[in-house]
Amino acid sequence: ETPLLRPPLVSQDKIQHNVLDNKKVINDVGYGWQPEIATDCSSFRPCFRAPHSCPKTCRDHPLSKAPSVPSNWVPDVTMIHRMAQDDSIDFPPPLSDEFCEKMSVDGGKQNDENQAALSAIGLTVSSYTSVSATRVLCMVYTMKDAHATKIRAIRETWGPRCDGFLAFSTESDPRIPAISIPHDGPESYENMWQKVRSIWKFVHNHYLDDFDYFF
Numbered sequence: 001e002t003p004l005l006r007p008p009l010v011s012q013d014k015i016q017h018n019v020l021d022n023k024k025v026i027n028d029v030g031y032g033w034q035p036e037i038a039t040d041c042s043s044f045r046p047c048f049r050a051p052h053s054c055p056k057t058c059r060d061h062p063l064s065k066a067p068s069v070p071s072n073w074v075p076d077v078t079m080i081h082r083m084a085q086d087d088s089i090d091f092p093p094p095l096s097d098e099f100c101e102k103m104s105v106d107g108g109k110q111n112d113e114n115q116a117a118l119s120a121i122g123l124t125v126s127s128y129t130s131v132s133a134t135r136v137l138c139m140v141y142t143m144k145d146a147h148a149t150k151i152r153a154i155r156e157t158w159g160p161r162c163d164g165f166l167a168f169s170t171e172s173d174p175r176i177p178a179i180s181i182p183h184d185g186p187e188s189y190e191n192m193w194q195k196v197r198s199i200w201k202f203v204h205n206h207y208l209d210d211f212d213y214f215f
Contacts, residue, residue, distance in 0.1 A: 030077055030175035032089050035063055035152065038123035063148045066173035074206050075177040077137060077164035082162035092156040099215060136144055137211040139163035139203070141195065142178070146170040164211055168199050 041047065041054040083091045102112040138159065142151055151167050155176060159165040167178035170187060183198035185191040203214060 033175045048107035077166045079158045134213045135163040137164035
């Protein structure tokens, strides 16, 4: 029997739009997708200065238009966790070796306070492993404008270590995955309670039996 091979990482402009499954999810739309790391500077160090001399965000260009999803779409929240365990793709993507060097808050090569703090507590990095323990669904609430920056950072760092990950946002994007769900009242910070209420209702309806803990 021929094994099923996952596709390699694809750029945001070459993502394949798979057939929609109106019953539950879009099958693997976004599996293996990774936007390119882009910077117009030869070094990331100037990016830590405010204001910095590099244009744009110094690392991430805005994402291309997200694939459309049906109104009854339910994201596959295990996607990025499965990607991190897939040896056929390089995810999370490797960062520049420059980030392994000492780097101060302004990008200098001395006085790395973050490194000192991490060394003091003895923090170590472990490999991605699969264990049969408590299943955790990690969730964040965000806005479309943060997809290419804050949400991308989560997606490439601690997000894949969760058994499931989902961003609730003002725009759906199955590549992240992120979903926009309806809620009572206006789209405003003052109406946060209604948005959170809708989030928990959505989680209860679709993921209650799939996870043990919801964070």
